[in-house]
Amino acid sequence: MDVLRTYCITLLVFVFAVVTPVAHAGTMSNLYSVELPVNAETQAPTDAQITEGLKQVLVKVSGKRSLNTHPVIRQQLQTPSTFLQQFSFTSRIIAGQNVTRLLLDYNSAAVDHLITQTGVKPLGIQRPTLLVWLVSDQQGYQDFVSADSVEINLLNSTARARGLPIQLPLLDLQDQTAIQVSDVWGLFEDAVQASSIRYRPDAVIAARLQKSNSGVIQLEAIFLKDGKVERLSYSGNAESVLTQMVDTISDQLFNPVVSHDLSYFQSGVAVKVSNINSLSNYVQMTDFLKSLPVVRTLKPERVMGGDVVLRLELDGSEQQLQQAIGVEPRIQAMDQQLDLNGFKILSYRWQG
Template structure:
């Protein structure tokens, strides 16, 4: 047996005793909970279709999924994707003062992720993996004559609404600590005025992939309004949202964020035919390095199959089959600090053109 093949066999055996990669993943993409009034068959079927719609929006990143003709067959056959379901009772505060909490009934549904992914790909729709960019939210609130910033451990009502809205779209969010370091770096006025340089400088300590800046206030007619600015990868976008409830306005901020990120990481219309590539990684100097690299790559959604192809001193080459365009894989890898691209002229990982296209990276130690 050659030395290269012997190393390959040894390193593959090591994987059998290695844990799985969990960091940076979004959970609960394939489950949803919807309110119901009863447990009869017809209402359960309708609730399952609603739950599947919510799951498909999270998985594809497409907020107007119901309008797409490709999904009609999916939604009409929603029950066929169910793995399990259960009913839950939850208590909510009464809208009337001095009244006992009100019980409400919900249906929680877990869907088959593999079946959904296969169905989406057959219809040419994207599958946005569970490694997703994190967004740091700087939110300034005006109530009466007072303005303040929302921290991770303050304003539980607003924080809950932000987290629920982000969960509905599968978007990881961060909220600032607003400790002494934050207070020295950024003021309420900086966020209210959306002073980009100050905001991005103060954000650096959190190392987010994107930053969302918002200011929310109540207008004289009683409606809530918010102005949003989103920064990601050197680009910026802005929009206004309004509604009768603050929760609606906050949700619109997260909806806009999710739409912008999905357009980048799960674009509709990009080639989904996949293809075979070689992925060459340098600085793999030990069995532990190889095991970490293999676990990391094997957990990335765009990778359909991953086969070690060649091992030399300090370098491993994999034969990779992708679901979708290689640019999506480059973007997903760019969300983590595991691999550093060996840059081509354009600054992304070099895509060579030998017999098979080859992406080149260096393992970060």
Template structure:
């Protein structure tokens, strides 16, 4: 074997090792504004309100499904014309700069029913946190999209992820980050450098972007997302930086919906047994039932048996066992345990 081949093999093995370590222990957070929208409006007149109700519902459909094309389905397009029926309430607010904003809140159950009628998946509210390294190159040079170096790009990135319902973690871009990775390494999208620099943020998903502004004002670049040990890539040419960062958020959302999206059009619900150890008090049991019962994929939770600190539950869910496990394990209080001989379903240690 040649020296070059050996080096390539070693580099590949190191990357797979780093990627495997990175894939363990995904960090997640509850997205609590999925069914809310906040839009700039021209005024408080009826026409502006009507347009905002429609735009707000379209945004909510995208956040709830993870699909940017969700508002284009026939059922959704019809619902947008009657967006008032999905609206719980709204209020206006004025910013210091004089801009008028409209806050809208939509009916969660009605929106989920619309997803069902549209044949769209429901992306559950507990969603993986996504660590995002972004390097921009323009007339000011090449730099990270940090608050200090590129505040506008930082704001645009945050806005894109918020409108897609993707929890975003931006690196601190402090001295530790500067020592771990340079803008040049991030621009080259070096797998080893990105993973190594991201170790301090362990638990978050990993996304890397690079984008350059061309002389005509357009933006061209690439996104790379580490998905279970392999990179997913997307190139983008956009009229604006906002459109480019939207593409990054959409890449992440599309990937995560494949793993956590619930198929609402399934004809029958499935029933599974969950065995949990570490349930040492009535309070533990109450919290446990509340946590499981609040998952969008779960229809009901029924206790079957209690022995010492171990409880057995019968869970009715709108998804298969593998996906149910992925959704449950986003909550780090559920520590997976191996099944005992003859045992089926899922088994966890409950840690509060």
């Protein structure tokens, strides 16, 4: 039986390698819309609700989880209603309870323009597609997770939040010939790869969910992309482990697309300024640096609390930059630091 099954898998690999065309990206819809749970309908959404919705939209459209920490984004989040196009409420009965949701639609052109101001290119509606094989131990035995299960619903909602198109296998006769539950449970790369070819995905994840006696869920998975295999492992409740898995994969699939416009992050002089505790501080500090003749361009790289890291392209030397900054009483030089890659960062404290 094992010999016959091995032959079938080999045959499937050969057949689909011959007749299957190149994978096509998936299409995401409703990228500029979100639904938020609310207690009841109101005359209008609150600023907090509009802000939360805008944050979710920015992540979906840009593909970057960290985008909301960018100074440009943080500034615009103070007036979120300028991006809102329309809103509505919907109510329906779920499990005998009336559930109300707030639907927020944002202006796509305004959102795209905001994202490009950070140096990131919006991903667009065509995205890499992920095929998901998911099994779990259900009442003492392993089986594929059904399409209407809590786990798949969580997976779908998490993927929508990241703007990641996912596919689920049909689990029809052809799949049953090519792969068994034990193959996914054992994370056997060959069987997963062979059975995935028919779906033409851009990437494949095979994962198992195992619940301990204490209720903690352990997720183990293999991620297949461009002939490479990566093993993933997470522990927690169902929502947390599936969210971590989707976030990890989305970051890897989206990063080559959104990062090419951020090459300035890897060039220029890194300058870290601490004690930036307000938008006014940030504007004054960046205006001062931009006014220096030695500074050609200034790009914000990241914000961490009151610390801002900038990249400065210079029309001169680093020593000239330090001398120009040194005459300004509002900014005080601190000890130089190294980033995670061992590169020097010029450190200052804003005194304005």
